[in-house]
Structure formats: structure tokens, C-alpha cells
Amino acid sequence: MSTKSPTQSSARTGTSATRSVPASSALSQNGFSQNGLSQNGLRQCLRVAGGGTLGFIISQLMGWNYGVFFTVFPMFLLGLVPVLNGSIIRQFLSNVSLNVLEVSLVVGLLKHMPVVMTLVVLGLFLLRFNLMAKGPLFLFGANGVLTLSILLHFASYPSVDLSDLLASNLMASVLAVFIAMLMYTLFPDREPRQPPPRGSKSTAQIRHETLIGGITATLSFVVFQVLDLRGSLSAQMATILILFTLGYFGAQVSAAKRAVGTLLGCNLALVMQLALYTQSHHFVLVILLYWLGLMLFAREHILEGGGSGIGFGGLTTMGILFGQSLGPQQDLVYSALYRFSSMSIALIGTLSVMICLHYLLNRWEPTRLLEK
Template sequence: MSTEQSAGSELTSSEQRRLLRIALGSSAGFFVCKVMNWPYGVFFTVFPMLLLGMLPVFNSLIAWQFVMGTVVNVLELYILHRFFMPYPLAMTLATFFIFTVHFYFMAKGKHYLLWASGLVTLSALLHFGSYPGAGIGDMMVATMLASVTAVASAAILYWLIPETGTPPAPPEHTVTFTQIRHRTLLGASLATLSFVVFQMLDLRDSLSAQVATILVLFPLTFQGSLTSAVKRAKGVSIGCALAILVQITMYDLISHLTLVVLALFLTVMLTARLHLIERAGSGMGFGALTTIGILFGQYMQPDADILYSSLYRFSSVVVALTLLMLCAYALHRFLNHFAATRDTTV
């Protein structure tokens, strides 16, 4: 058996190159953000994880979708904030409409990366931008800078660490109209519910939990989301444990950027390897990987207590995902009562 065909706990040569790209891309985004003193470092750290971790290839079409997804998000945020923010009911309905558009194209399989990556970004932007005092202009600029930085670093890394083989073709995407309606309504309703609950309870410090409630909806089916939620919770616990270990190990050295970047690189290598070994898309490893990105990008600072942040992140994610899955089960059963929105896919 060739190296490219090996399985189990060993990475193929292609996956080893992909592992290096994920770690270097995330570290580079984090480093550039800190050196330039740009806000919202979470985008600079997580965007390369999404771009390099979700897909095994990179080309001009993928780059275009990723950047255009961010452009769409900026426009969506501006419209929501400019016209709907003062009116809670109108804001909720407008948010539901926008989520519906995203999930509709995801369910159809049309430019999936554009609408899926945009969904994560939009959720984070709404989370940050809906509270008083949020710098919407700074947020839009930082998001665009993070997107361009992620695409540029991906292009450079694919040039420095090229692929030697041909990646497998993606599976054919065939769904019926009733499945598209079911998955669109299921995803949009749950994403909107997540947004509303986080606003009503003023959970402005629960970015990990809000992002988790969006990522687990990517399978577009109840059973797929349930499996993803369980793996996500396990991944968050691993990511939080690693972040706490880094905080304890570095102690008062946390102010040295070079050491923090090195620590990020090593922890991303560990979690990205778990993600690649799973070969399961958004599984436990990807949950650990993005948790590291959120904790480092948003909370790893000399005056921050990442121990409390990590423990709070884990508990909030578990509670949020448990409640979300209960609502998903009820809505899934409700939609299956009608022939026009029935989806028996597990």
C-alpha cells in the first residue's frame, strides 16, 4: 500500500502537507494581526483554519468564494445594523431571511463554501455588532483584512508546500425539493433562534458557544447535526484543556509575542492532526482546532485570564448545544409532518 493510501492514525503525505499549511496559516494570521495591532484577532486566526481545514484543495474559485462570502457578510451586517437594529422584531425577521438564503444555497450545494463560511462569519459579526458601543466600521474593515490575509497566506503556502497528488472528487450532491425546503427551514430557524437567545440573555462573551451552534448545523440534517454536536463538545473540551495548559506553562511569558505564536503553532499542529486523522469534516478535531483559534485570537492577552475563559467556553458550549439539539429534534419532527417539507434522510 502506498503512503497516499494509508489509513488509520497515520497521516498520508498529502495530509502532512495540509497539516503544515493549517498551522502556518493560522499562526501567520495571528502574528500579522498582533504586529499591526488590528482588532478582532479571532477572524485572523480562525479564517485560515476554515479555508485550509474545510477543503483539501485551493484554487481561484475557492479564493473567490471565500472573499465574496466576506463581502456579502459585510453588506448584510451593514443593512441589518443600519435599518433593522433599533427594531427587535424586524431585526429577527431580517436575520431569519438572510439565514434562509445561506442555508438554501448550502442545501442546493451551490457555491457551498461561499455560503457556509459566510454563515460562520455573519454569526460572529452579529454577535459582536449587536451590542452598544460596537465599532461596526472597524469590524467590517477587520473582517475584510482577515479574509484577504487568509487567502493570500493560503496561496503562498500552497506555492511553498504544493500538492503532489490529485485530491478525490467531492461526492455528488443530489437532493429533492422537499429535502431542500426541510434543510433550509431547519437551519435558518435554529440559527435565528440561536441569535435571539444570545441577544435576550446578553451573552456577549459566549462567542465559542454561538459559533458552535452554527457549525453543527452544517450537515443540514438532524442526525448529522446531532453527531456533529457530540463531537463538537468533545473537541471544545480538548481545545480548552490545551489552552489552559499553554496559559499555565507560559505564566508571565504571555506578553512575548514570539512565544505565544510558537505556542499557537504547536497547539494548532496537535488539534489539526486530530482533525485530519478523523477524516470526518467538522468533527471532534475541527472543534478543538477552532476552539484554539477563538481562545488565542480573542482572549490570549497579557492581562486576560484564559483559565476562566476556557472553563466558561466549555460549559456554555455544552449547554448551548444541548438546548439546540432539543429544539432541532422538535423542529425536525414538525417539518416531517408535512409532505412539502419532509426529509427522512438520517
């Protein structure tokens, strides 16, 4: 790749680029200035919008199933990580390979034993959140939690072709890496990104973050299974994304921003459908409006500091709505309203679980957070 600046920065800092992922303020180093976007921030906006649009175009032209994977994965890789290096790529691709193996074994062997399957899922989530809490492999853990949650949920339905689901996920992940490499080639950073200061965590804090994340993610999986919420992908993703803050208080802020971002994304998608109306068969018009929408939310995402906030909520909402096809025959009004209402209920439920776990874990010395 010709992305000289990020490569040089990551080469000097080893895996520090990977360690920077947990801190939202570090996710978009040099992304904004007092007067707005910096050169690096503008180029990251172009990468996020361009990558998300290219994934959408390819999935639509090829007619692949599970278009959401192809629209959201490039946003995840380009939006939540401000650099692209060998460590980032290895984490991203090794995670998807492991996910395919895990889902195949868990669903294939334990589908008829829901209690045992739930315990195994809990173990997988705890392992991922432990990696996230420790820092260096945050991307591996975060991508694993999000993807594993979605794959396990959909794979449990008898009508779903498991091989098609896993193949689409694998293809979308590999394509996302190539799209990211292309975007960094076309829009490289102008200045090297500075590595953030490394924080230290106590063993009790790591245990606290691991347990609160793993247990909440498992309960989310169980609820979506029991209630048969197959069409609530936005809500399911929202319950996982707010866990990336690794704590209840951070999740509160993230949930509020996520709700606002989803509402704005739904409204913008509705406006776009009204603008297109019966012209949605003009693919160029759809692409243009989609890219403009992604640019708008990408800018907000960078100005927020690069975490899972309003901007990223709008980005993923647009990706989900467009990834599941946009046309005059589709009732996007119902789809958007359903997504926002289900996501709001899911976020309230997730925060309720997290606050209970937060206070329970603080009553036990090995998982007690130090008061600041």
C-alpha cells in the same frame, strides 16, 4: 500559485471542488491512509497550522482589533476545504463583501425594529442554507452563515464601532486568502485529489435542510441577543458549525465531537499558559506552543475526514483563546471554563430545537425526509 496538483484537479472537474464541501468525507480527500496521514494529509496539517499561526502573528504584531477573525478565518479556509482554486476564492471573498453590505443595511436601518430585523435575518439565513443544501455554493453559504451570525450579534451593541468591526472582518478575510495561497505554495499536495461522487437530493430534502438550518440559526441569534451573551463567541460559533451537517442526526454527532474538541482545546490552552506563566511576553515561545497545539488538532482534524469534529473544535477553540490575547494578567482558567460550559449549554439547546423542527418538518409532505 505553484499548487499544481489541486489546480489540475479542479480544472478537470470544473466546480466539483466546490461541490465537495458539504460532505465531510470529501473535505479531505486522500487526507489519511490506514497507517495514518498520507502525504496530502500531512501537507494539509502544515497548511492549517501554518496558516492559523501566521494569522495570529500578523494580528498581534499589527495590534488589530478582533484578533479572532485573523486566527479563525485561515483555519476555516484551509481546514474545511481541501483545495484552493478560483471558485473557492471567489466564493470566500464575495461572501465577505456581501456580508459587509448586509450588516450595514440591517443594523443601520432595522436596529430599532427588532421584530422586522429578526425576520430579515431569518430570510438571510434561509437563503444561505438553501445554497448549502443544493451543494455547488456550499462554501459561500457556510461562510456567510457563520460570519453573518457573528457580525450581526456584535454589531447590535451600541459600544461597538461598526466600521471597525466590518473593516476587521474584511481585512481578515482578504488576509486569509493570501495566507492560504502562501501555504499552498509552501506545502502543495503531492497527488491530485479525486473529486467525490456527486449525490442527489430531493426537493423535499432541500426544503427540510434549508428550514431546519435557517430557523435554528435565527433562534440562536435571538437568544444571544436577548440574553446579552457578548462574551460567548465559542458557544455562538458552535451552534452554527453543527448546522453544517444540514440535519438533526448529523448535528448530534457533530455536537458531541465539538464538545470534546472544545474541552481538549481549553485544557491545552491552560497547559500552555502554565508552561508560559510569566514568560508570555516572549512572543517566540507563544508562537511555538501555539503552532504545536494547532498541529496536534490539525492532525486529528484530517484523520476524522475534515469535517467539523474534535479536531476542528480544538482548532477554533485555540484560535479564539489566543486571538483574544494570552497573558499572565488574563484569567484564562475562567475564560476556558466559561467557554466550555456556555458552549455545552448552547449545543444542548440547539439540538433540542433541531429535534423538534426535524419531527415537525417530517409531518409535512413538502419537507418530509424519505426513510432509509
